[in-house]
Amino acid sequence: MLPNYTVNIMAWLRSPIKGVMLDISGVLKNGNVAIPGSIEAVQRLRKCGLKLRFVTNETQLSRHDLTEKLRRIGFQLHENEVFPPAPAMVETLKGLRLNPMLLVHPKVLIDFKDVDQSNPNCVVVGDAAEHFTYERMNSAFRLLMELKNPKLFTLGRGRYYLEEDGLCLDVGCFTTALEFATGLKAEVVGKPSSSFFATPLKDMGLDSSEVVMIGDDIESDVGGAQKCGMRGVLVRTGKFRPERDENHPNVKPDAVVNDLAQGVELILSSESFKSLIKHE
Amino acid sequence: MLPNYTVNIMAWLRSPIKGVMLDISGVLKNGNVAIPGSIEAVQRLRKCGLKLRFVTNETQLSRHDLTEKLRRIGFQLHENEVFPPAPAMVETLKGLRLNPMLLVHPKVLIDFKDVDQSNPNCVVVGDAAEHFTYERMNSAFRLLMELKNPKLFTLGRGRYYLEEDGLCLDVGCFTTALEFATGLKAEVVGKPSSSFFATPLKDMGLDSSEVVMIGDDIESDVGGAQKCGMRGVLVRTGKFRPERDENHPNVKPDAVVNDLAQGVELILSSESFKSLIKHE
Known part of the structure; x- marks a missing residue:
C-alpha cells in the first residue's frame, strides 16, 4: 500500500508509460546526500526496461562533473542521459x-x-x-x-x-x-521551456504522452512537463512545501507522491489500475 | 526663450506654485558633481520665496551625511529640508x-x-x-x-x-x-509611495496642488507626485533616456525640461503664461 499519495487515475490510464524523466536536485538528492530509496528506485525503473533521462536546471556544475557527482553518491547513470x-x-x-x-x-x-x-x-x-x-x-x-x-x-x-x-x-x-x-x-533555456524538454524526448525516441516527469518544482518540472503533453508527478521531497505546492493555483500534478520511491512504485503499478477499473 | 521644453499649459495654470520638491540624484548632481546651473537654480527658487524640500530615495548615506555631501558640492540647504x-x-x-x-x-x-x-x-x-x-x-x-x-x-x-x-x-x-x-x-517606503510624499507636503504646510515635483525618474518622481495631486516635471538629466522616457506609456509629465535650471525658469515664469493666455 502507498499511503498519502494522490493520483489522477484517468491521466495515468491515458497511455502506457515507456519513459521517465527525473529531476535531480530534490528528487534524487539533497545537496550531496541521496534521498533515501532514490538509488534503488532508479535501479527498479531500469530493470523494468523504462527509458530514463535526467533533466535538470543544474548550472553550478558542468554536465560531466554533475554526472560524476551523482555516480559518487551511488547512482548508476551515463553522461549522455543527463540534460542540463x-x-x-x-x-x-x-x-x-x-x-x-x-x-x-x-x-x-x-x-x-x-x-x-x-x-x-x-x-x-x-x-x-x-x-x-x-x-x-x-x-x-x-x-x-x-x-x-x-x-x-x-x-x-x-x-x-x-x-x-x-x-x-x-x-x-x-x-x-x-x-x-x-x-x-x-x-x-532549461525547464519549463518546451523546447528544452523536446531534446531528451527526441533522444528517447518517445512521444510525450508515453513519458512521465518527476520533480520537486511544481512550476518548472510538473507544469513544464504537462505543457509538453507529459504527465507530471510532484514529489514531497526537496524544496516541496505543502502550504504552497499542495494546492497550486495553476498547476495540478497528475500525481503527488511522498518521494521518488513512491513515484516509481506508482509508475510500475499503473498497469494494475487498469485491471482494477475493468473489474468494477 | 526656453528651447526644447514641453509643457502642459493647463496644468501649470491650475493653481499658483508655492512649493517645489526636488529629487537629488540626477537633478541636483550626478555622483559627486553638481549638474551645471543646478546650484544657482536652487538659489533662485529660495530668493523667490518658494518652499523647498529635497525628496530622495537615496539610501546609501544617512540623512545627515547626505546633507553634508550636498553642502560640500555647493548647495545651500538644511538637514530638516531633506526627506530620504x-x-x-x-x-x-x-x-x-x-x-x-x-x-x-x-x-x-x-x-x-x-x-x-x-x-x-x-x-x-x-x-x-x-x-x-x-x-x-x-x-x-x-x-x-x-x-x-x-x-x-x-x-x-x-x-x-x-x-x-x-x-x-x-x-x-x-x-x-x-x-x-x-x-x-x-x-x-519612499517614492513613489503617496504616504512618503505626504510627510514633506505636511512639513511645507501646502496642498499638493500648490507643489511641483522635479525629478529624473518618470515613474518614481513624476508618476508618484502626480498621483498625490502635485505637478510632475521630468528633467533630461541623470538617468533620463529619451527612447524610454519621452513617450512613456503610463506617465505624462506636466513638463519635460532639459535640466533643473530650465525647470526653475519655467516655474518662475508660469505666472506670465496666464497673462499670455488672457491677452489672446
Missing part, C-alpha cells in the same frame, strides 16, 4: 551566432569553452550562487542597456532550491532582477 | 512594533540606530549597492520563508540610477528578486 541547460544554451548561441557575456558559476564555464565570448552581444544568466555579485550583475545590466538589440537568456526560472543548510535563491530571482532593470523579457 | 526613506522607515517600524533584518548600505545604518534588530520579524531592503551579496540576499530570503507572517519593506522601487562611471542597478531590482523568490509583495 548549458549544452542546450551553447547550441542556441551557435545557431544564432551570438557571443555571450556569461553570468554563470565558474564550474560550468567548461561547457561554454567552444563559444566565442569576445565583444558580447547578449547575456546568459545561470545559477551563479555566491558569484552573483553586485558588480557582475551591474556589468550584465550595463551591457544590456548599451546594446542596440539586447538579448537576455536564462538557464531556468527557478525561485529556490534546497541545499543541505537550507533553501537557496535560484537563477530565476536574479534573472527577474535584470528583467526589471532593463525592461527585457528573458528567454528560458 | 530611512527616517520614514524607522517611524513605520516603530509604529508597527517590528524588528527588521536590514539589507541596507552600511552608511545608512546610523539612521536605524534606535531600532531593535534582535529576533527580526521583517526585512527592509535599501540600496545596498556592492553590499548586495548572494549571502545577504539569501539570509533575507530564508528569514522571510521561515516567518509565519512575513513582511518585506523596500526603500524605493527604482530600476537604476546614474553614477559617474555609468548606470547602476537600484534597490527595486533586488526587491523584485526577493518578491519573486518568496511570492510576497514589498511595501514601498
Whole structure:
C-alpha cells in the first residue's frame, strides 16, 4: 500500500508509460546526500526496461562533473542521459551566432569553452550562487542597456532550491532582477521551456504522452512537463512545501507522491489500475 | 526663450506654485558633481520665496551625511529640508512594533540606530549597492520563508540610477528578486509611495496642488507626485533616456525640461503664461 499519495487515475490510464524523466536536485538528492530509496528506485525503473533521462536546471556544475557527482553518491547513470541547460544554451548561441557575456558559476564555464565570448552581444544568466555579485550583475545590466538589440537568456526560472543548510535563491530571482532593470523579457533555456524538454524526448525516441516527469518544482518540472503533453508527478521531497505546492493555483500534478520511491512504485503499478477499473 | 521644453499649459495654470520638491540624484548632481546651473537654480527658487524640500530615495548615506555631501558640492540647504526613506522607515517600524533584518548600505545604518534588530520579524531592503551579496540576499530570503507572517519593506522601487562611471542597478531590482523568490509583495517606503510624499507636503504646510515635483525618474518622481495631486516635471538629466522616457506609456509629465535650471525658469515664469493666455 502507498499511503498519502494522490493520483489522477484517468491521466495515468491515458497511455502506457515507456519513459521517465527525473529531476535531480530534490528528487534524487539533497545537496550531496541521496534521498533515501532514490538509488534503488532508479535501479527498479531500469530493470523494468523504462527509458530514463535526467533533466535538470543544474548550472553550478558542468554536465560531466554533475554526472560524476551523482555516480559518487551511488547512482548508476551515463553522461549522455543527463540534460542540463548549458549544452542546450551553447547550441542556441551557435545557431544564432551570438557571443555571450556569461553570468554563470565558474564550474560550468567548461561547457561554454567552444563559444566565442569576445565583444558580447547578449547575456546568459545561470545559477551563479555566491558569484552573483553586485558588480557582475551591474556589468550584465550595463551591457544590456548599451546594446542596440539586447538579448537576455536564462538557464531556468527557478525561485529556490534546497541545499543541505537550507533553501537557496535560484537563477530565476536574479534573472527577474535584470528583467526589471532593463525592461527585457528573458528567454528560458532549461525547464519549463518546451523546447528544452523536446531534446531528451527526441533522444528517447518517445512521444510525450508515453513519458512521465518527476520533480520537486511544481512550476518548472510538473507544469513544464504537462505543457509538453507529459504527465507530471510532484514529489514531497526537496524544496516541496505543502502550504504552497499542495494546492497550486495553476498547476495540478497528475500525481503527488511522498518521494521518488513512491513515484516509481506508482509508475510500475499503473498497469494494475487498469485491471482494477475493468473489474468494477 | 526656453528651447526644447514641453509643457502642459493647463496644468501649470491650475493653481499658483508655492512649493517645489526636488529629487537629488540626477537633478541636483550626478555622483559627486553638481549638474551645471543646478546650484544657482536652487538659489533662485529660495530668493523667490518658494518652499523647498529635497525628496530622495537615496539610501546609501544617512540623512545627515547626505546633507553634508550636498553642502560640500555647493548647495545651500538644511538637514530638516531633506526627506530620504530611512527616517520614514524607522517611524513605520516603530509604529508597527517590528524588528527588521536590514539589507541596507552600511552608511545608512546610523539612521536605524534606535531600532531593535534582535529576533527580526521583517526585512527592509535599501540600496545596498556592492553590499548586495548572494549571502545577504539569501539570509533575507530564508528569514522571510521561515516567518509565519512575513513582511518585506523596500526603500524605493527604482530600476537604476546614474553614477559617474555609468548606470547602476537600484534597490527595486533586488526587491523584485526577493518578491519573486518568496511570492510576497514589498511595501514601498519612499517614492513613489503617496504616504512618503505626504510627510514633506505636511512639513511645507501646502496642498499638493500648490507643489511641483522635479525629478529624473518618470515613474518614481513624476508618476508618484502626480498621483498625490502635485505637478510632475521630468528633467533630461541623470538617468533620463529619451527612447524610454519621452513617450512613456503610463506617465505624462506636466513638463519635460532639459535640466533643473530650465525647470526653475519655467516655474518662475508660469505666472506670465496666464497673462499670455488672457491677452489672446
